[in-house]
Amino acid sequence: MSAPRVLMEFLRLAADYLSRCGSPSARLDAELLLGHVLGMDRVSLYVNHDRPLEPAEVDAYRRVLRERCRGAPIAYITGKKEFMRVTLKVTPAVLIPRPETELLVEATIQRLRAASGPLLVTDVGTGSGAIAIGLALALPEARVLATDISPAALAVARENVTAHGLDGRVELLEGDLLAPVADAVRTGRIGPLDAVVSNPPYIPARDWESLPRSVRDYEPRLALDGGPDGLDVYRRLIPQAAPLLRPGGLLALEIGHDQEAGLRELLAQDGRWDNVQVQKDYAGHPRVVLATRKA
Template sequence: MLRRAAGYLHARGSSSARLDAELLLAHSLQVRRLDLYLQFERRLEETELAGYRLLIARRGRGEPVAYIVGRKEFMKLDFEVSPAVLVPNPDTETLVHLAIERGRGLGAPVRVADVGTGSGCVAVAIAHYLPEALVWASELDEATLAVAAANVRRHGLESRVQLLSGDLLEPLPHDLQIICANLPYLNPAAELPAEVLAQPRGALFAAEAGAELVNRLLAAAPAKLAPGGLVLAEISAELVERLDLTPYSGHRLHRDLSAQIRVLEAWL
């Protein structure tokens, strides 16, 4: 069944067909992925096959695995996800690693913001791995905030991660030391896989060929930052030439594990 399902998904464009097939079968049978191999000779009942086929059909139509199973791992932490939020992307771990590294040199408490928090994965991961951090996370959409709140509770971080409703930096406090953001930055004209397009368009695309929201963030951040504060924003290589970095004394670009430009670091 795994071979057949993986072949079916590969033919429909999945770049991780075998992994998808395993994750969906484990979810369908309510076992660990490891148990698929520990019980490799297990015969599947017709009712089990029927349920699995429904999940494979959904994946074959381009629905992300994370939406089907309702969860996604990020920074070795487990997060609840739904179609209201962007699926946590491993590339975004570059942003989190940088925030943690910069925060460790600042003493306690470290005042961090996560702008447009989505599922809350960035805010939660920073608070989890940087115990001296106090994190404020903003989000405009109420359904998205509900998912973030569930993830904050899931990891027991209610005392150090505060969720705020509002647009970009508007609800955030002042004297922040690090402002993080994984805002929509894709060009609306971009051609993308069905799996990406199945996610909320408002979390993917921005006007001005993707630059609008990141530029709004860069313009507003100095008023919220403490002296010497910095901004860490996920971007693409295509966005670099469209960014206005006038308010900042310096900046650098960081690459992800695939050697792609992934994060802008700008400081006052």
């Protein structure tokens, strides 16, 4: 076959190369990476299908294709990810926001939209700031306190919060789970909280080795590892959240596909929760747990 000359020919070869590397979404990946190199969206690639590539563009495309072939997630190569219809910066310091987490944000928005007046919400383990930003954009009355134990993650979240004009409404706080907000609520300086929302690390340590390479070798372990059975963070977060929420306040948690029974048990043991509901994800797995603080 003759050497590729125009954009569409490079795209076809790149998709073949990525599918030989085992990528399940080779064509899409090839398009996203070429769009990244050329600064074009996917529609523009098709409009410019017969545009020749400069040698420097070919070199840059080869470089990112090799990275992808080694297993690097597309979002870390392009440095961005769509979440709740906005673009977020991502780096290897943060988990790449997942579509399942949009279900957590949507369920929370649905519950809080009915409330009138200002809202005080926390996003525990904010990472890129995805949940905090999604909530703040959809709920103009909400102030969001977003915590993370990782300063590197918070630096990325800071850029995203600023990029979306939310500096006044999303506060980023470094520390363990709800510790950075607990004193302020206890002493009455703020709160009580209307909602505690979290997508915490929940992968059982025993499942680590069976994670896809693109997750295990690239995403931060601190964002994923939930201890021996994956429930370590919930065990600490549920009792911390109860005294900080107002009566009727919302606890909204993302969970692993096989953790519904474990979460129901933890909430029942704690004894301060009502109206426990579990929502399923696109694959039909239990994914979002909602509960309200007993009066």
